[in-house]
Amino acid sequence: MLQGSSVAESGKIDPMHQFAIEPLFGTDHLSLGGFNIAFTNSALYMVAAAVVLWIFVVGGMKRQLVPGRWQMAVEYMTGFIKSLLIANVGEGGKKYIPYVFSLFMFILLANLLGLLPLGLIGLHPFTFTSHFTATGVLAIMSFSIVLAVGFYKHGLHFFSLFVPHGTPALMVVPLFFIELVSFMVRPFSLGLRLFVAMTAGHVLLKVLAGFVINSANASPALGFTVGAASFVLMIGISALEVLVAVIQAYVFALLTSVYINDAENLH
Amino acid sequence: MPQIAQIAETYSSQIFWLLVTFGFVFFVIGLGMVPKVQATADARDAKISGDLDLAKAAFARADEAEADYRVRDAESRAAAQAMLAKAKAEAAKASEVKLAAADADIASKIGAAEARIKAASNAAMAEIETVAADAARDMVARISGVDASDEAARNAVKAALAHG
Numbered sequence: 001m002l003q004g005s006s007v008a009e010s011g012k013i014d015p016m017h018q019f020a021i022e023p024l025f026g027t028d029h030l031s032l033g034g035f036n037i038a039f040t041n042s043a044l045y046m047v048a049a050a051v052v053l054w055i056f057v058v059g060g061m062k063r064q065l066v067p068g069r070w071q072m073a074v075e076y077m078t079g080f081i082k083s084l085l086i087a088n089v090g091e092g093g094k095k096y097i098p099y100v101f102s103l104f105m106f107i108l109l110a111n112l113l114g115l116l117p118l119g120l121i122g123l124h125p126f127t128f129t130s131h132f133t134a135t136g137v138l139a140i141m142s143f144s145i146v147l148a149v150g151f152y153k154h155g156l157h158f159f160s161l162f163v164p165h166g167t168p169a170l171m172v173v174p175l176f177f178i179e180l181v182s183f184m185v186r187p188f189s190l191g192l193r194l195f196v197a198m199t200a201g202h203v204l205l206k207v208l209a210g211f212v213i214n215s216a217n218a219s220p221a222l223g224f225t226v227g228a229a230s231f232v233l234m235i236g237i238s239a240l241e242v243l244v245a246v247i248q249a250y251v252f253a254l255l256t257s258v259y260i261n262d263a264e265n266l267h
Numbered sequence: 268m269p270q271i272a273q274i275a276e277t278y279s280s281q282i283f284w285l286l287v288t289f290g291f292v293f294f295v296i297g298l299g300m301v302p303k304v305q306a307t308a309d310a311r312d313a314k315i316s317g318d319l320d321l322a323k324a325a326f327a328r329a330d331e332a333e334a335d336y337r338v339r340d341a342e343s344r345a346a347a348q349a350m351l352a353k354a355k356a357e358a359a360k361a362s363e364v365k366l367a368a369a370d371a372d373i374a375s376k377i378g379a380a381e382a383r384i385k386a387a388s389n390a391a392m393a394e395i396e397t398v399a400a401d402a403a404r405d406m407v408a409r410i411s412g413v414d415a416s417d418e419a420a421r422n423a424v425k426a427a428l429a430h431g
Contacts, residue, residue, distance in 0.1 A: 101296075133274065
């Protein structure tokens with residue numbers, strides 16, 4: 001708490017500032033149908049993720065029978081998503097490869113690009129997956145696909161998803177509502193999980209970085225004890241954050257395919 | 268927390284740009300490029316499994332050919348053995364016949380030669396008797412002056428020859 005108050009007192013390091021959205025290139029008042037669509041630092045990183053992904057996949061489009069390293073890497077990723085869908089949905093899951101691949105790679109690149117140490121050259125890295133406005137849209141998209149596929153394939157029979165087999169007649173109505181709530185919570189848990197994981201990791205890194213700078217400024221003795229310890233911790237947590245970036249993208253893709261399985265196969 | 272503090276001014280921009288960029292990712296990369304990448308990988312898998320099947324079939328054919336070769340090898344070996352045994356038997360029979368013929372020929376030749384020898388020795392014995400009888404008569408005439416008869420000399424020689 002002492003450290004925290006000293007950070008606040010110095011007023012130089014705000015661990016939440018990294019999440020601030022700022023319009024770029026004077027597009028503050030760009031609007032569409034009355035809605036503001038300013039091109040922000042968040043939008044810039046979305047474009048960057050899309051472009052990096054495009055470059056990555058283009059490099060794997062040589063379509064050689066004996067692949068090079070790059071083609072191998074791209075085919076490994078598509079094969080990974082394919083086996084994920086086959087394992088969770090079955091052969092019918094193959095048609096969702098384009099969507100789940102896009103989702104997984106877009107989130108993965110957003111997480112990793114946000115972790116780049118661009119601060120060293122004066123730029124401000126931004127992780128748009130730490131905003132629930134962005135993760136929420138992705139979660140609602142996945143949930144909408146589940147609903148659309150479920151009702152298209154099974155019609156009103158899709159509601160039987162909420163009544164597991166062998167439910168006693170007396171329990172059908174209460175269980176239906178419990179299952180319905182757990183089903184409706186899915187998009188929130190999907191979007192919030194990613195947002196919370198990314199936000200927490202970035203805040204932790206910034207707080208530790210604040211310890212390093214403020215302790216070093218306070219006195220050499222504090223700098224070599226608290227500051228050095230925090231710096232070592234930061235190295236470890238940075239590695240952990242790379243892992244979290246991959247795992248959260250994987251979890252998002254995995255849960256999406258698990259939910260798609262419900263829609264494809266009911267039970 | 269800017270995520271909540273700024274939500275009113277930024278939600279529309281966030282949603283708009285996310286839809287634009289994710290739309291690009293999904294339609295251009297996901298639908299446009301990923302199936303091609305996947306098709307390449309699938310084609311490779313199909314090629315590999317096809318090649319493996321072909322290799323397996325070739326192996327089976329090779330095994331079959333080897334078994335066939337072994338059977339024919341054994342057959343031809345047996346045929347050669349039989350032919351060899353037959354040839355040996357035939358050759359033995361032929362040489363036996365030839366040997367028997369040669370034996371008979373030789374035996375007849377030997378018989379003829381022996382007969383000739385016997386005749387020659389008889390002739391020679393007769394000659395010796397005559398010569399000895401003449402010599403005996405001569406000796407008797409010279410010694411006693413008696414002219415021994417031819418028959419007596421001959422009998423004396425015969426007796427002397429018989430006693431050795």
